[in-house]
Amino acid sequence: MKKMNLIGQRFTRLLVIGEEPSDARGNSRWLCECNCGNHVIVTGVRLRHGVTKSCGCLRRDLMKERSRTNPVFRRYTGDVSNFSDEHGILYSSLKKSVRNKTGHLGVSYDKHSDTWFARLMRHNRYVLLKSFPTMEEAIAAREEAERTYLGRTTAQSSHESDNRKTD
């Protein structure tokens, strides 16, 4: 097979500037100068098929570009402290959803009416469903209802299924 002379030809970022001895399998090899100034030796096959287009800087630039434009990619390649901050927020919001804002069963804040609701359900019926201007009053009402209807407070009987149903 007649060997092509690639000297002077450009393949994307690579300009062929010299011929190198063929490799062990007889593939022609060429000395190329990259746009960035690096010199690399590439086989003619890889040049003609577009397998090798630069000294390696093209791939690096593409990675950089992707990390700049793709937010997901950036999240995992970005500053480690950013990631842990974000993770921390996610984790804490998950934890918060386990219980309501007050941390008290049966007491919740309603932001539309700006009031606190105290609830207690007994046998699938509300025995307490009332709003209060402050969290303390709502908690007090809930605790009083617990004493009245359950005979004990949530803290002492958190295993009781009736309590769980209320929240």
Ligand SMILES: [Zn+2]
């Ligand atoms: Zn380069």
